[in-house]
Amino acid sequence: IAGITQAPTSQILAAGRRMTLRCTQDMRHNAMYWYRQDLGLGLRLIHYSNTAGTTGKGEVPDGYSVSRANTDDFPLTLASAVPSQTSVYFCASSAVTNRGTGELFFGEGSRLTVL
Amino acid sequence: AQSVTQLDSHVSVSEGTPVLLRCNYSSSYSPSLFWYVQHPNKGLQLLLKYTSAATLVKGINGFEAEFKKSETSFHLTKPSAHMSDAAEYFCVVSDPSSNTGKLIFGQGTTLQVKP
Numbered sequence: 001i002a003g004i005t006q007a008p009t010s011q012i013l014a015a016g017r018r019m020t021l022r023c024t025q026d027m028r029h030n031a032m033y034w035y036r037q038d039l040g041l042g043l044r045l046i047h048y049s050n051t052a053g054t055t056g057k058g059e060v061p062d063g064y065s066v067s068r069a070n071t072d073d074f075p076l077t078l079a080s081a082v083p084s085q086t087s088v089y090f091c092a093s094s095a096v097t098n099r100g101t102g103e104l105f106f107g108e109g110s111r112l113t114v115l
Numbered sequence: 116a117q118s119v120t121q122l123d124s125h126v127s128v129s130e131g132t133p134v135l136l137r138c139n140y141s142s143s144y145s146p147s148l149f150w151y152v153q154h155p156n157k158g159l160q161l162l163l164k165y166t167s168a169a170t171l172v173k174g175i176n177g178f179e180a181e182f183k184k185s186e187t188s189f190h191l192t193k194p195s196a197h198m199s200d201a202a203e204y205f206c207v208v209s210d211p212s213s214n215t216g217k218l219i220f221g222q223g224t225t226l227q228v229k230p
Contacts, residue, residue, distance in 0.1 A: 004158070035220075042205065042222040043159075058217065090158060103149070104218065106158035 002026050006091050006107035013081055014115055021076045021110045023091030031096040032074040033058075033104070034066060036087040043090065049074055050096060081114045088112075117142045119208045121221035129229050134178075134193040136224045138206030141187065148189045149207040149218070150180055159205065165189065176200070201228045 007022045025032065030051045035043040035058075045058030049068040063085060065077045074093075078085055088111050092104045122137040140146060147166045151159040163174025170182045176199075180191045189206060206221040 033217075040222065043220040045217055048217060092159075103161045103164065104151075104159070106160070108158045109156075 003105055004091055004093060004107035006089075006110050008110060009108070010111040012113045012115065015082055017081050019078045019081055019112070021078075021089055021091075021112070023074045023076070023107060024072050025074075025091075025093040025105070026072065027093060027095075027105065028071060029093035029095050029105070030071070031094045032068065033092045033094075034064070034074070034076045035090045035092065036060065037090060037109075038087050046076065046089075078112075081112075083114045086112060086114045117146065117208050117219050119206050119219055119221040121204075121206050121224050123224050124222065125225045125227065127227040127229060128196045130198055131195050134191070134196045134200065134226065136191040136204050136206075136226065138189045138191065138221060139187050140189060140206070140208045142208055147209040148180075148182060149209070150174065150178070150189075150191050151205045151207060153203040153205065153223075155202075162191070162204075196226075196228045198228050198230065201226055 005024045013019055033048045034046040037043050044060050046064050047058055047066040049055045052068050052071050055066050068074055088109045090109050091107045094104045095102045118141045120139045149164045150162040152162050153159045162178050163172045165172045165182045173179045178193045180189050182189050204224045207218045209218045
C-alpha cells in the first residue's frame with residue numbers, strides 16, 4: 001500500500017528557478033493538502049483541494065500554485081523560488097464527509113533548499 | 116476562529132515514567148481533535164482522534180487523550196514512556212461544520228525519552 005507518494009524527496013535549487021513538487025495518492029481521497037513545516041512554526045497550510053477540479057488558499061499561499069486535474073494528483077508549483085521558501089513540504093490527503101475531515105494521511109515530505 | 120496551543124515546546128521524561136503532553140484549543144463549534152506523531156525525517160502519523168463520541172480516546176502505542184470541554188483541553192498521556200516514543204507530537208483541531216476540511220496544527224511538542 002503506497003498511500004501518499006511525494007517527489008522529489010530532496011532538492012536544492014537556485015533562487016528564481018521554477019520548481020514543481022509532485023504528490024500522488026492511491027486512496028481515492030477527495031481532499032488533498034500541501035503544508036510547509038518550519039522550525040518553531042509547526043505545519044502551515046499552503047493550498048488545499050476538496051475535490052478534483054477545485055482548489056483553495058490556505059494560510060500561506062503566496063508564491064505557490066496548485067492544480068487538481070484528477071483525484072490522485074496534486075502538484076505544488078513555485079513559479080520563481082525565493083530563499084524564504086526553503087522548507088520541508090508535506091502533501092496529505094483525507095476523506096472529507098458531511099461530518100468533517102477524517103484522518104489526514106501524509107507523505108514523507110520533500111525537503112527544498114533555495115539558495 | 117479556531118486555534119490550538121501546545122503548552123510545552125519540549126518535554127523530557129525517563130524511560131518507564133508517565134508522559135503528559137498538554138494541548139488547549141479554542142473553537143466556536145464542537146471540534147474534532149487529533150494527535151499526530153512525527154518521527155525524525157518522516158511524515159506525520161495519526162495517534163488518535165476525538166469526534167464527539169467517548170471523551171477518553173485510546174490510540175496506538177498505548178497513548179490516550181481525554182477531551183475536557185470545561186477546560187478546553189485535549190492532553191495526551193501514556194503511562195510508561197518507551198525510547199521509541201521520542202518524536203515530535205502535534206495537537207490538531209478541525210471544525211466539523213467546515214466544508215473546507217482544513218485542520219489547524221499546534222506548534223508541536225518535542226518528546227525526549229532518557230534511558
